[in-house]
Amino acid sequence: MTDFYVGYLPKTPVTIARFVRRAVAALGFLAVALALVFVIAQLPFANSAFEYGKLRKFEGTIATQPYPTLLVARPGDATQEQKYSEYLLVAPGKHGADDLVAGLNGKHVRLQGQLIYRAGGTMVEVVPGSIAATESVPIVEDATRDLGSVTVTGEIVDSKCYLGVMNPGQGKVHRDCAVRCLSGGTPPIFVTTEGNQLLLVGPDGRALTRDTLRDFVAETITIRGDLLQRGEARFLKVDVRELRHTADRI
Numbered sequence: 001m002t003d004f005y006v007g008y009l010p011k012t013p014v015t016i017a018r019f020v021r022r023a024v025a026a027l028g029f030l031a032v033a034l035a036l037v038f039v040i041a042q043l044p045f046a047n048s049a050f051e052y053g054k055l056r057k058f059e060g061t062i063a064t065q066p067y068p069t070l071l072v073a074r075p076g077d078a079t080q081e082q083k084y085s086e087y088l089l090v091a092p093g094k095h096g097a098d099d100l101v102a103g104l105n106g107k108h109v110r111l112q113g114q115l116i117y118r119a120g121g122t123m124v125e126v127v128p129g130s131i132a133a134t135e136s137v138p139i140v141e142d143a144t145r146d147l148g149s150v151t152v153t154g155e156i157v158d159s160k161c162y163l164g165v166m167n168p169g170q171g172k173v174h175r176d177c178a179v180r181c182l183s184g185g186t187p188p189i190f191v192t193t194e195g196n197q198l199l200l201v202g203p204d205g206r207a208l209t210r211d212t213l214r215d216f217v218a219e220t221i222t223i224r225g226d227l228l229q230r231g232e233a234r235f236l237k238v239d240v241r242e243l244r245h246t247a248d249r250i
Contacts, residue, residue, distance in 0.1 A: 048118035048164035050125075055112050058087070058124060061139040062131075064105040066207045066235065067187040067199065068097040070124060071139045084139050086233050088123040088187055089113075090160050094177075096185020100126050108136040116164040120197045121189070123163050144205070144235075147227040152236070154192035156200065156217050158182050162189060175218035182217065183210050190223060190236055198227070198236040205237060212240045220246055 012020070060072035061084075068089040089097040111131040113124035158181035161169035168174060170191065182188055188200045188208060202208050205228065221244070226237040 048162075048167060048169075049116070050164040051115045054114060055127065056115055056124075057110065057112055059108075059110045059134070059136075060084070060087070061106065061108050061141075062101050062104040063141060064098070064101055066201045066205060068101045069233070070109075070111070071141065071231070073139055084231060085122065086231055088121070088159055088163075089126050090116075090123060090186055091128065092125055094160075094181045094184040094186065096187065097126055098185055100128060100131060104131065104133065106138055107133045108138040109133050116160065118163045120195070121159065121163045123159060125160075142231045144228050144230040147229055147234075149224065150227045150236070151222060151224045152190065152192045152196075152198070153220065153222045154190055154196075155220055156213050157189050157191055158186045158217075159189045159199075160186045162191065170218070172218045178217045179214045182213060185210055188213055193220075196234075198234050201228075201235045201237055203237055203239050205235070208238075208240065213243075216243050216245070222246075 058070060058072065060070040063069045063071055070087040070089055071084045072087060073084050089101065091097050091100055109131050111124075111126055113126040113130070116123040116125060155170055157170045157174075158178040160181055161174065161177060163169070166174060166177065170178075190198045190200050192198065200208055200213070223236065223238055223243065225239075228235040228237060
């Protein structure tokens with residue numbers, strides 16, 4: 001006679017009990033195996049940081065174009081190449097620092113802020129009201145060099161989240177946040193498939209209109225433009241009218 005389960009009996013038939021034990025063990029093993037697969041397949045977080053709550057003092061020269069930047073002198077021989085470091089500046093929240101540095105282009109200043117960094121880029125979230133001009137001699141910006149026309153493939157991200165405020169700060173899961181940050185004035189960066197970071201500017205070399213890139217954020221696209229270099233920063237001049245979505249866009 002084939003075993004079958006009767007709820008009011010004190011014990012489950014041996015055959016059914018054996019099957020249930022094996023099924024539970026198999027499901028448990030499968031759950032552990034799947035968990036390990038997901039852990040191994042998960043991409044590692046970027047080596048980036050946002051020093052939230054840790055205020056630092058900075059001193060350097062303000063450059064307002066194409067995006068607010070603090071030029072910080074490097075120690076040593078002032079005649080060496082790349083004699084200063086460039087820190088992008090942003091305001092708290094999803095806002096750029098244009099209003100904070102208005103009228104300060106070329107001025108040497110002191111300010112307070114929180115450091116944001118990732119390999120290839122550094123940024124300071126400025127404490128509003130902390131910028132004060134000094135009598136120190138300002139740093140002279142390097143001339144901008146034209147490196148020629150390039151075609152690169154990658155993704156448009158907002159620099160603040162990508163450099164360390166969010167992790168990951170790119171991809172479709174971050175699209176809505178990136179769009180809002182860019183709309184608020186955060187400088188846009190094009191991250192190539194090789195990991196290079198290029199600040200995006202318009203055909204005139206100046207900052208792009210804030211909402212002009214919103215339809216192309218968080219998708220892989222190919223851009224053709226002119227590559228510029230100033231100091232350690234690289235810029236990609238693009239004509240937004242020539243941007244096209246990829247054929248496999250979801």
